[in-house]
Amino acid sequence: xxxxxxxxxxxxxxxxxxxxxxxxxxxxxxxxxxxxxxxxxxxxxxxxxxxxxxxxxxxxxxxxxxxxxxxxxxxxxxxxxxxxxxxxxxxxxxxxxxxxxxxxxxxxxxxxxxxxxxxxxxxxxxxxxxxxxxxxxxxxxxxxxxxxxxxxxxxxxxxxxxxxxxxxxxxxxxxxxxxxxxxxxxxxxxxxxxxxxxxxxxxxxxxxxxxxxxxxxxxxxxxxxxxxxxxxxxxxxxxxxxxxxxxxxxxxxxxxxxxxxxxxxxxxxx
Ligand SMILES: NC(=O)C1=CN([C@@H]2O[C@H](COP(=O)(O)OP(=O)(O)OC[C@H]3O[C@@H](n4cnc5c(N)ncnc54)[C@H](O)[C@@H]3O)[C@@H](O)[C@H]2O)C=CC1
Ligand SMILES: O=C(O)[C@@H]1CCC=N1
Numbered sequence: 001x002x003x004x005x006x007x008x009x010x011x012x013x014x015x016x017x018x019x020x021x022x023x024x025x026x027x028x029x030x031x032x033x034x035x036x037x038x039x040x041x042x043x044x045x046x047x048x049x050x051x052x053x054x055x056x057x058x059x060x061x062x063x064x065x066x067x068x069x070x071x072x073x074x075x076x077x078x079x080x081x082x083x084x085x086x087x088x089x090x091x092x093x094x095x096x097x098x099x100x101x102x103x104x105x106x107x108x109x110x111x112x113x114x115x116x117x118x119x120x121x122x123x124x125x126x127x128x129x130x131x132x133x134x135x136x137x138x139x140x141x142x143x144x145x146x147x148x149x150x151x152x153x154x155x156x157x158x159x160x161x162x163x164x165x166x167x168x169x170x171x172x173x174x175x176x177x178x179x180x181x182x183x184x185x186x187x188x189x190x191x192x193x194x195x196x197x198x199x200x201x202x203x204x205x206x207x208x209x210x211x212x213x214x215x216x217x218x219x220x221x222x223x224x225x226x227x228x229x230x231x232x233x234x235x236x237x238x239x240x241x242x243x244x245x246x247x248x249x250x251x252x253x254x255x256x257x258x259x260x261x262x263x264x265x266x267x268x269x270x
Contacts, residue, residue, distance in 0.1 A: 004032065004147070007065025009058050009080060011037040011046055014097060015071035017126040021155035023050055024128065036061040062087040067147060070096040074267045077101060081109040088114055093144045095119055095151070099170050100267030103137040103163055115139045117148040120169045121155070123177050130156030131176075133169030167268070171261030179256050184209055 006028050008015040019035060022028050030051040036058045037043050043054035055061055062068060062084050072080050077098055088094055088110050095117045096106060106116045116137035121130045132152040136145045145160065152158035161169060187208070188201035196204075215226055231237040 004066045006067045007034040007061040008069045008071055009036055010072035011035040011042045016046055021125045021128050025154035027154045034061040034065055059087055067093045074098045074101050085110055095148055097121055100264040102268050107137055113139050115144050117144055120166055120174045122173050125155040128155050131173035132158040133161045134158055135163040135166055167261045167264035170264035171257040175260040
């Protein structure tokens with residue numbers, strides 16, 4: 001991987017998080033990373049910070065890259081693809097992280113045979129803890145899938161899934177950090193109401209979420225069984241669990257994932 005040139009089209013929140021993550025992981029040298037964006041200040045900042053190549057002209061980065069990571073909004077994708085069409089030759093791999101947009105959209109819009117992989121990462125790529133779903137397109141080779149898995153495993157955990165589940169990935173792990181940040185904030189608020197200082201409250205709340213997630217991942221135990229380990233009979237925890245169940249916490253989180261997945265499906269419609 002280290003000898004491949006990786007170009008980012010779109011250097012916003014996700015593009016910049018991913019390029020920083022893969023450079024930090026050492027799977028690519030900064031001089032082999034390029035980025036284009038319409039907003040020059042982002043590019044200048046990233047160039048100064050990371051030592052990457054930048055251009056406000058997408059074509060310059062497309063021509064000079066082996067692997068392209070498309071990180072523009074789904075709403076601007078159509079015009080970006082139309083302008084890049086003739087520069088994305090069969091020697092290049094295109095990886096898109098746009099929410100909702102199906103592989104067929106790229107395969108139809110670009111030159112026949114274009115190799116495409118669809119990925120849905122999340123913002124935790126910033127701290128190398130992303131959760132990404134990956135689906136290869138019909139022209140992608142096994143090496144392309146391997147490259148995509150390598151890139152996204154370098155910034156967290158990556159799993160291959162059928163494309164039919166990519167909207168669910170978007171609703172679950174793509175959007176998911178935004179469902180958990182308010183949980184952390186609200187739990188901290190509860191402790192602040194009880195008199196704790198904000199900084200200690202946020203530290204304890206965030207570490208609690210991190211620790212609970214690690215227990216699910218590392219013990220392999222069912223979350224219900226783990227919950228039972230915390231809830232002493234007539235103890236403190238069962239009172240809190242009751243309050244959450246009264247508020248409909250399970251339906252609320254299920255609905256959040258379902259609504260976000262539905263929106264992903266909508267974004268993919270032409
Ligand atoms: N923000 C997130 O947590 C996640 C976002 N995504 C996907 O990543 C993509 C990017 O999202 P964000 O980084 O959040 O958005 P963003 O708005 O931060 O970044 C998009 C960037 O594209 C640039 N841009 C606009 N038109 C352009 C053009 N014609 N050529 C080149 N660059 C252009 C913008 O200046 C901006 O810097 C979207 O498709 C989104 O669905 C996927 C997973 C998580
Ligand atoms: O909200 C969005 O549309 C993007 C996709 C997943 C996370 N952010």
